[in-house]
Amino acid sequence: MKELFEKIKTLKPVFDKISPELLISMEYEYVGEKILIEIQTQEFSCVCPWSNLPDYALLNIKYIPNKLCVELKSLKYYIQSYRNVKIIHENAVNRIFNDLYKLLKPKYLLVELVFNIRGGIKTVVKKEKGKI
Numbered sequence: 001m002k003e004l005f006e007k008i009k010t011l012k013p014v015f016d017k018i019s020p021e022l023l024i025s026m027e028y029e030y031v032g033e034k035i036l037i038e039i040q041t042q043e044f045s046c047v048c049p050w051s052n053l054p055d056y057a058l059l060n061i062k063y064i065p066n067k068l069c070v071e072l073k074s075l076k077y078y079i080q081s082y083r084n085v086k087i088i089h090e091n092a093v094n095r096i097f098n099d100l101y102k103l104l105k106p107k108y109l110l111v112e113l114v115f116n117i118r119g120g121i122k123t124v125v126k127k128e129k130g131k132i
Contacts, residue, residue: 004024015083028067048088062109092125112125
C-alpha cells in the first residue's frame with residue numbers, strides 16, 4: 001500500500017497530450033466477487049479539431065474488475081490530459097475505453113461520453129465489452 005501511495009504522490013497533471021502513463025491500477029482484493037464500479041465526472045473536456053472550441057461532456061465509466069481497479073486520482077489526471085487535445089467525440093470514447101481496458105483487463109467495461117448540446121445537437125457516444 002505504501003508503494004502505491006508513493007507512486008500516486010509523483011503524478012503530475014498534463015493538459016496538452018493524452019497521457020495513459022498517468023493511469024495506475026491497484027489490486028482488487030475480492031477476486032471472484034462480482035462488483036460493479038461506476039465512476040462519473042462532469043470534468044471531461046477536449047477541443048473540437050474543426051472549430052478549436054472546447055467540448056464538455058459527462059463521462060460515465062462502469063466496470064466489473066477482474067484482478068485490478070483503477071486508482072481514482074490517476075484517473076482524474078488522465079481525464080484532464082484531454083483538456084487541450086483536438087479530438088472528435090468518437091475517438092475520445094475509443095481512446096479512453098482502450099486505455100482503461102489495457103490497464104485493467106476487466107470482466108466488463110462501459111465508457112460513455114454525454115457531450116453538452118452544441119448547435120441544438122446532443123451527442124452520446126458509448127463503447128462496451130463484456131457482460132454485466
